[in-house]
Amino acid sequence: MENNASQDNPLTDDLPPLLRKFGYLQSLSPEEADLLLKMHASKKTIAKGKVLLRQDDIHKYCFIVTHGWAYRYSDLYDGSRQVINYYLPGDIISPFALVMPRVNYAVATISSVRVSIYKPEYLMELFATQPRLGLFYAWMLGREDSSMAEQIIRIGRRSAYQRAAHLLLELYHRLKIVGFTDHRSFYLPVTQSLLADTLGLSVVHMNRTLYRLRLENLIKIRSHKISLINIDRLKEIAEYKGTYLEQMKSLYEIEKELQKIKE
Amino acid sequence: MENNASQDNPLTDDLPPLLRKFGYLQSLSPEEADLLLKMHASKKTIAKGKVLLRQDDIHKYCFIVTHGWAYRYSDLYDGSRQVINYYLPGDIISPFALVMPRVNYAVATISSVRVSIYKPEYLMELFATQPRLGLFYAWMLGREDSSMAEQIIRIGRRSAYQRAAHLLLELYHRLKIVGFTDHRSFYLPVTQSLLADTLGLSVVHMNRTLYRLRLENLIKIRSHKISLINIDRLKEIAEYKGTYLEQMKSLYEIEKELQKIKE
C-alpha cells in the first residue's frame, strides 16, 4: 500500500465523497491519509436490489458508500415494510458495528452500489490516533441522527403531501452536498413503492401524492430523473429547514476550544 | 478532587445509572474513574416542564440524566409537536454537541430532572485516552440510533393500538435496565397529550387507544403509575423485539478483537 499521501495523493476519486467535498483531502496529514487509505483499501460493488445486511447477521464490517443508493429497513410480519433511512454517497453503513454484535435492521441496495469495506476495529485506531478524523466521523453520526429525527417528524406530524415534498428536498440537499445533483434535478432510483414504505403511506396514495405535486408544477419526473421545479414553494409546503445538513463546527474552531480546556 | 477510585470509591449513587448497572464501576481503572468524576463534577436539578435546550441555541454542554425524564421534540408551525425521543436515567443529551454548533431540536423536562453537566471537549479526552469509556459512549449512541429507528417503524407502519403497546414496552424495558421499574410497573410521568405527540396521534385517539388497552386488561394506570399486566400479549400486539436494548459486545470481546488487528 502507498505510504506517502502527498499533495498529488493516491486518494482518488473513489474515496469518501464527503471528505473530498469539504476540502479535507488537501489538508490531510500523512498519518491521516494513511489511515484513510487503509480503511478504503477494500472495495466492492454490489448489484442493485441486493440485501447487503440482514437482520440478526453478525456485524463484521462497516461500509462507506462511494456510489449509489442503499437503505435501511425493517420487514414487519404483515408483509409491510418501513424504510428507516437512506445511504447516499459519503454515508456510513453500520457505524456502530464495533459495539453492536448484531445487525438490528436490514440494509439493501437500491441502485448498484460501490462501497469501501473496513473492519470496525479501525475505528478504535481512528479515534485514538487521528482526532480530526474522529471528529469528522462524529459529525457524520450527528448528521444521521438529525436525518432520522427529520424522518420521525415527517411521518409523525405531516400530511402525505408535506412528507413527499420534505423527503424530496432532503434527498436533493444531501445529494447536492456530495455533488450528485444537476441544477435542480437529480437521479432518483427508487420506486414509488419504496417511497411509500419510507413515508408510511400506501403505494396508491404515494402515487396520488406525487401526481398532485406534478400537477401543481412543483416537480417533474421522467424515467427516474426528478426535477424540483419550485424549490421555494416545496420548502413552504414541507416546512423544510435544511440547517442540520450544513452545520458543522470547523475543525479549527474545535481545536481552539480544546486548547482552552487544556490550559 | 479524589484521585484514587478504589473499591469503595467516591463514585456514588448519583453517577451514571448505566455504568452502575453494567457493573463497570467495580472494574474502572483509576484513570477512568478520574475522568468520569471530572465529567460528573457539575450537577444540576431542573424543574419539571422546563425547556432545557431550545432550537438554534448554541451547544455549550452535554448532559447525562441521572434522575427523571426529558424529551427531545420539534414544534411545527401549525401548533402541533412531534416528540423524537425520550431521555431516561443513564441517557446522554446532546451527544454530538462537540461537532454540531447549534441545537437542532429542543429538549424539555417531563419530571424534575437531575443531570450531570460536562463540556463536550471532555469527550475528546475520553476517546483519546480511555478507549473503554469511548466504547461505552459509542454503545450509548448505537442504542439511541436503534431507539430512533424503532420510533420510525412505530409511527410509520403501525396502528395506534400497536404504537401504544410498543412504546410502553420500550419504556418499560429501558427503565428496567437502569432499575427504575417495580415488578411489571413503572412511574410514567407523561400526559396523554405528550404520548400523542410521540406517536403521531391526536389526544382524543390516544385516550381511546389507552382506554382499549385498559379495557382488554393489558395495562392498568392509576395516577401515573402504569402496570403492564400482560406483557406477552402486549409484545404480540406490538410485534415487539427488545433485542436492541440488551445487545452489546462485552468489552472483553472487543479488546480481544483489537488484539487480533494489531498482530
Place this chain on the structure above:
DNA sequence: CGCTAGGTTGAATACGCTCAAAGATCGTGG
C-alpha cells in the same frame, strides 16, 4: 415480442382527526 415489475385510476371503506363539551385531578394560594 412477451413477460414482469412498476405505475395509474376508480370506488368503497376505515382509521384516526376535529370540534365540542363535560368530568376528573392536581397544584396553589387563601
Place this chain on the structure above:
DNA sequence: CCACGATCTTTGAGCGTATTCAACCTAGCG
C-alpha cells in the same frame, strides 16, 4: 385544609385523509 383555577382526561358525533381491493396501463428487459 379547602376552594378554585388550570390542566388533563374522557366521551360523543361527524368528517376527512389515507387505505384496501381491484383492475388496467406502461415501460423496461430478456
